[in-house]
Amino acid sequence: MIVTIFKKNLFFNSLLLLPFAMIMRLYSLVFANSLKPVEQGGVLYDLLLQVLPSNHLFQSVLSIFIVFFEAVLINRLVIKNRFSRDITLLPGMFFIILVSIKPSMQVLSPVMIGLIFVIQSFINLFKTYKKYNSERYLFNAGFYLGISILFYSDYIYLLIPLFFSLLSIRTFKLRELLQMISGLLLVAYFYAFGLYWYEKPLALPEINFGFSPISISNIYDYFILGFYSFLILNTVVSLRKFVIKKSIQSQKKINIIFSILIFSVVAFFFVQVDDIFNYLYLIAFALSFFTAMIFLRIKNNLILEIVTLVLVFAILIYHFQLYEI
Numbered sequence: 001m002i003v004t005i006f007k008k009n010l011f012f013n014s015l016l017l018l019p020f021a022m023i024m025r026l027y028s029l030v031f032a033n034s035l036k037p038v039e040q041g042g043v044l045y046d047l048l049l050q051v052l053p054s055n056h057l058f059q060s061v062l063s064i065f066i067v068f069f070e071a072v073l074i075n076r077l078v079i080k081n082r083f084s085r086d087i088t089l090l091p092g093m094f095f096i097i098l099v100s101i102k103p104s105m106q107v108l109s110p111v112m113i114g115l116i117f118v119i120q121s122f123i124n125l126f127k128t129y130k131k132y133n134s135e136r137y138l139f140n141a142g143f144y145l146g147i148s149i150l151f152y153s154d155y156i157y158l159l160i161p162l163f164f165s166l167l168s169i170r171t172f173k174l175r176e177l178l179q180m181i182s183g184l185l186l187v188a189y190f191y192a193f194g195l196y197w198y199e200k201p202l203a204l205p206e207i208n209f210g211f212s213p214i215s216i217s218n219i220y221d222y223f224i225l226g227f228y229s230f231l232i233l234n235t236v237v238s239l240r241k242f243v244i245k246k247s248i249q250s251q252k253k254i255n256i257i258f259s260i261l262i263f264s265v266v267a268f269f270f271v272q273v274d275d276i277f278n279y280l281y282l283i284a285f286a287l288s289f290f291t292a293m294i295f296l297r298i299k300n301n302l303i304l305e306i307v308t309l310v311l312v313f314a315i316l317i318y319h320f321q322l323y324e325i
Contacts, residue, residue, distance in 0.1 A: 002312070003295070003304040006089040009079065014089055018068045021096045024312070025067070027319040028060035028106035035060070035103070038278065041110035043191065044150040048113070059108040066112055071095050073119045074288055081126055081253050083289060090292035097311065098284035098291075101224055102277050103319055109278045114151035115285060118158060120144040122256070125162065129169045129249055135179050138166075142180040146187025154271045159184075161263045165256045169249075220318055221277075228280065228287070232265060235290040242293050254289075261286035 002020075005013050028035060033056050041049075052059065071092030078084065078091045099105055099112070121144040128134035128141075145162060148155045163177070170176065239258060243251045264282040271279055298304055 001305060002093070002308050003090070004301065006093045007086070009075075009087045009089060014072060014075065014092075017071050017089065017092050017096065018065075020093065021064050021068045021071070021100070024096050024100035024315065025060070025064050025106045026316065027103045028063065029057065030320075031103075032056040032060045035107040038107055038109045042114070042150045042153050044147070045110035045113060045152070060106065063106060063108045063112060066108075066116065067096055067099055070112075070115055070119060070285075073116070073123070074285065077119065077123055077126070078289060078292075080123075082247070082250050083254055083257075084293055084296060086296050088292065088296065090295060091288045094291040094295075095284055095288035097315070098228075098288060099281050101227070101315055102220075105277050105280065107278070109281075110152040111278045111281045114148035114155050115281050117144040117148035117151070118155060118282070119285065121148065121158075121162065122165070122260075125165055126169070126253055126256075128166075129253070134170075134176070138176055138179040139183040141166075142183030142185075143187060144183075146184040150187065150191060154267075157267060158260075158263075161256070161260050164259065168256055169252050224277070228283065231287055231291050231294075232261070232283075234294055235261065235287065238290070238294060238297075241297070242290065257286050257289050261290070 005016060006020075022029070035056060038045075052062070074095050075089050075092040079087050121141045124137040124140040124144065127137040131137070141162065145155065145158060148158075162180075166172075166177065166180065235258070243254050246254065261283065264286060268276070268279055268283065295304055
């Protein structure tokens with residue numbers, strides 16, 4: 001029933017992603033006070049927490065709406081760029097599952113909020129394909145990435161895949177690269193101006209980067225990382241099948257999403273965050289595309305429904321500790 005609903009690209013079905021997100025993140029509503037707040041955030045994240053009510057339940061509800069909005073953006077990105085012949089809402093559904101799999105991932109985190117602007121950055125970059133007047137989109141791509149950095153500073157490393165993505169879909173022109181960088185510099189200007197206005201000392205956003213051994217606290221963490229690893233391995237093995245018989249435009253854009261996935265997996269071992277599982281948001285962004293494609297290759301709907309229901313119930317059982325290992 002779940003897969004059947006989200007296989008159809010209907011406006012009402014897209015709205016159903018919101019109650020689905022509420023179900024998958026029910027733990028954050030029931031045990032809102034037990035979620036540990038994130039301490040390592042960018043300047044905009046700190047400012048947002050000062051403005052928002054400190055009520056944990058309010059922040060849990062807000063995080064559900066943010067995840068829902070990101071799922072809608074991901075579906076829009078897939079549909080607009082024709083990544084698959086089947087126009088479905090499954091990428092957004094799988095994104096919600098992947099970022100709700102662990103209770104600590106349900107906190108209002110800077111990685112989660114910054115991802116909104118990361119997605120918008122690549123949406124604008126993809127709009128530049130074979131467009132003569134693309135200045136606005138190139139500027140927006142850099143501008144949105146700059147905002148994401150102010151929420152979570154380690155997103156600055158996404159400049160690398162963003163730069164190579166530009167080279168992939170457009171012939172290199174220094175002018176266009178500078179247009180994209182100008183969006184990023186405008187964010188830096190606003191940041192510096194804000195510090196000056198409030199008479200704060202000029203300080204660059206703190207970037208923490210170095211090898212970080214993964215901290216595993218229980219057997220469930222192994223299951224979660226194993227599940228992600230299984231999906232990533234399947235994506236690597238099936239990549240050729242995803243791009244075959246696709247247009248050159250779709251092939252290039254699918255390869256860009258794949259490069260984001262590989263880059264984020266490598267960076268997973270080097271970023272410094274309070275909870276390493278919160279960083280999985282970036283991996284889930286790229287992985288949701290390919291997980292949906294893998295599912296769409298299975299023609300038996302009954303199998304799809306059973307696998308999805310088992311996955312959903314297994315996550316909920318784990319969240320509420322209805323079964324101890």
